[in-house]
Amino acid sequence: MNPLEALSPFVPAFVNAKVLCVGDLMLDRYVYGSVERISPEAPIPVLSVEREIAMLGGAGNVARNVAALGGTLHLVAAVGADAAGREVEALLHAEPRLKTSLVRLMARPTTVKSRLVAGTQQIVRADREDSSPLSPGESKAVISAALRALADVQVVILSDYAKGVLSPDITATLIAAAREAKVPVIVDPKSSDFARYHGANLLTPNARELAIASGLPVGSDAAAAGAAQSILARVDIDAILVTRSEHGMTLVQRGAAPIHLSAHAREIADVSGAGDTVLASLGLAVAAGASLAEAARLANHAAGIVVGKVGTATVHPDELLDALQAERLRGSDTKTRSRGALLDLVAQWRARGLTIGFTNGCFDLLHPGHVSLLAQAKANCDRLIVGLNDDASVRRLKGPSRPINGETARATVLGSLQSVDAVTLFAEDTPLALIEAIRPDVLVKGADYTIDKVVGADFVQSYGGRVVLAALTEGQSTTATIARMQP
Numbered sequence: 280m281n282p283l284e285a286l287s288p289f290v291p292a293f294v295n296a297k298v299l300c301v302g303d304l305m306l307d308r309y310v311y312g313s314v315e316r317i318s319p320e321a322p323i324p325v326l327s328v329e330r331e332i333a334m335l336g337g338a339g340n341v342a343r344n345v346a347a348l349g350g351t352l353h354l355v356a357a358v359g360a361d362a363a364g365r366e367v368e369a370l371l372h373a374e375p376r377l378k379t380s381l382v383r384l385m386a387r388p389t390t391v392k393s394r395l396v397a398g399t400q401q402i403v404r405a406d407r408e409d410s411s412p413l414s415p416g417e418s419k420a421v422i423s424a425a426l427r428a429l430a431d432v433q434v435v436i437l438s439d440y441a442k443g444v445l446s447p448d449i450t451a452t453l454i455a456a457a458r459e460a461k462v463p464v465i466v467d468p469k470s471s472d473f474a475r476y477h478g479a480n481l482l483t484p485n486a487r488e489l490a491i492a493s494g495l496p497v498g499s500d501a502a503a504a505g506a507a508q509s510i511l512a513r514v515d516i517d518a519i520l521v522t523r524s525e526h527g528m529t530l531v532q533r534g535a536a537p538i539h540l541s542a543h544a545r546e547i548a549d550v551s552g553a554g555d556t557v558l559a560s561l562g563l564a565v566a567a568g569a570s571l572a573e574a575a576r577l578a579n580h581a582a583g584i585v586v587g588k589v590g591t592a593t594v595h596p597d598e599l600l601d602a603l604q605a606e607r608l609r610g611s612d613t614k615t616r617s618r619g620a621l622l623d624l625v626a627q628w629r630a631r632g633l634t635i636g637f638t639n640g641c642f643d644l645l646h647p648g649h650v651s652l653l654a655q656a657k658a659n660c661d662r663l664i665v666g667l668n669d670d671a672s673v674r675r676l677k678g679p680s681r682p683i684n685g686e687t688a689r690a691t692v693l694g695s696l697q698s699v700d701a702v703t704l705f706a707e708d709t710p711l712a713l714i715e716a717i718r719p720d721v722l723v724k725g726a727d728y729t730i731d732k733v734v735g736a737d738f739v740q741s742y743g744g745r746v747v748l749a750a751l752t753e754g755q756s757t758t759a760t761i762a763r764m765q766p
Contacts, residue, residue, distance in 0.1 A: 286573060287603050291349075293564075296434070297353070297432045297433055298352045298353070298436060300341050300345070300353070300354050301338070302436070305336040305391065306391045307552075308332075312330075313398065314326055324402060335371065337440045337442070342559075343593050345377075346376040347595050348563055348581075348596055350376065353380070353428040353432060354380070355424045356444060357381065360384065363407075367389060382421055388407060391407040392404060392405075393407075422449055422452055422453070426456055433462065433463075434463050434566045435465070436467075437464065437466040437479075464479045465481045465483065467554055468482050478516075486526075503523060520578075523542075528540040543606065553585050556594055557579075557582050561577075577603075600706065617703070618716065634720040635717065635719045636656050637665075639705075642665070643677075644683055644684065651750070651751075652725055654698045656747070665693050667693065667704050667705070670685055670686045672707065672708060714738060715735070721747055722746045
C-alpha cells in the first residue's frame with residue numbers, strides 16, 4: 280500500500296478523538312485595510328481600516344483546529360477579568376466541540392495580539408500581555424481542572440507560549456499524571472530549557488527554538504536531526520518533531536532513524552498559527568491510533584494547507600483528505616485529479632463548449648466489460664470523468680478482502696484508457712456529492728440498473744442532462760474472476 284493511502288483512514292476517525300489541551304490562551308485581533316500613503320507625522324504607512332476580526336489564539340487556536348478537524352477538546356486555560364477575557368469566552372462558547380475550564384486572573388490582563396494587515400501583508404503587531412507566573416491559587420485551579428479532565432481523553436497537548444500558565448511545576452505535574460494514566464503528552468515548547476518537559480512523549484519546537492535549546496546549528500536535514508538527537512541524549516523525551524518552515528519537518532525518535540518530510544505548501548499567505556495546526560493534527564492523529572511517523576505526515580499536510588490561508592486559520596477534514604489524495608495521485612498519471620483540481624478542469628472544458636460525461640464504480644481487476652462500458656460512455660460525450668471508489672468505500676461495499684488492487688493502482692489503469700479523460704476518487708458510499716459538484720451533461724451506468732435506481736439520475740435530469748444505460752458484456756464480472764482464482 281502507498282504510505283499516503285494508509286493516512287486517509289485516520290482523518291474520519293478524528294471524530295472519535297478526545298484531547299486535553301492546557302496552555303496559554305489569547306485573543307488574536309486582525310485589523311485589515313489598505314495603505315495608499317505615508318504619514319506626514321513620521322515615515323510610517325497609514326492603514327485605511329476596512330474591517331476587524333477577533334479569533335482565539337495560542338491554546339485557543341489549537342482548540343479551534345481540533346474542533347475544525349472534527350475532534351473533541353477540553354481546554355484548560357486562564358483569562359483576565361476584562362473585556363478581552365469576556366470576548367474570548369464568547370468565542371469559546373461558539374465552538375460546539377469544545378469544553379472549557381477557565382481560571383479567572385484578577386491581577387493580569389488577557390493576552391491580546393493585534394495585527395495590522397495591509398492586503399495580505401502584516402505591517403505591525405502590538406501585544407498586550409503579562410507573562411508573570413500564576414499565583415499559587417491560580418496554579419492549583421489549573422492543575423485540578425486538568426486532572427479532572429485527564430480521565431476522559433486519549434492525548435494531552437501542552438501549548439506553551441511562555442505567558443505564565445505552564446510554569447515548571449504545573450508542567451511537571453501534568454506530564455507525570457498523564458504518564459501514570461498512560462496518556463501520551465505532546466508539547467509545543469517555548470522555554471529554551473527542554474528539561475522542564477521531562478517525561479513528554481513528543482516535543483514540537485521550530486528550528487529556531489531547537490537551535491537555542493541545543494546550542495547547535497539546524498540549517499540542514501542532518502544538522503536538525505543531530506540537534507534533536509543531542510536533546511534526546513540528555514532529556515527523557517521520546518521524540519522531537521522539528522518544524523522547519525519551507526524545509527518541512529524532521530522527526531527524530533529515540534532509537535530510530537530520522538524522518539525528513541518535505542514541505543507541502545505551494546503558496547504561503549500567512550504562517551500565523553501554523554504551529555497550532557500542527558499540534559492539533561498531531562494530537563488527533565495519535566488519538567486516532569496513528570504512529571508518530573504517520574501523525575507527523577498528517578500534520579505536515581495540514582500545515583501546508585493552513586499557511587496558504589490569511590490569518591489564524593484552521594484546516595477541515597475534507598481539505599486534509601483532498602491534500603492527501605492530490606499528493607498520492609501526483610505521481611500516478613496525468614489524468615487522475617483531486618476533486619478541487621477536477622472541478623477546475625471541468626470549468627475549462629465547459630468554457631470550450633465540451634459536453635461532460637460521468638460514470639462511476641470500483642473498477643477492481645479491470646475486465647472487457649469495464650472497457651466496453653467506458654467506451655459506450657465516451658461515445659455519448661466529449662469528455663468522460665470516472666468516479667472511482669476509494670479503498671475504504673470498496674471495503675464497505677464489497678467486504679474486507681477487497682479491493683484486490685489499491686486505489687492508486689486502479690486509478691492509474693483507468694487513466695491509461697483512451698476513453699477516459701479524468702479520474703477522481705470519492706470516499707462516500709455513493710457518488711451523489713461528486714455528481715452534484717460536477718453537474719455532468721451525461722450520466723452513464725450499466726444496463727443492470729434502471730434509471731430510477733441510478734444514483735444522481737433525478738439531479739442530472741433536473742437541469743436537462745441525460746442518463747444513459749450502457750449495454751453489458753456477458754460473462755464479465757470481477758467477483759466471478761476472483762471466484763475462479765480461488766483454489
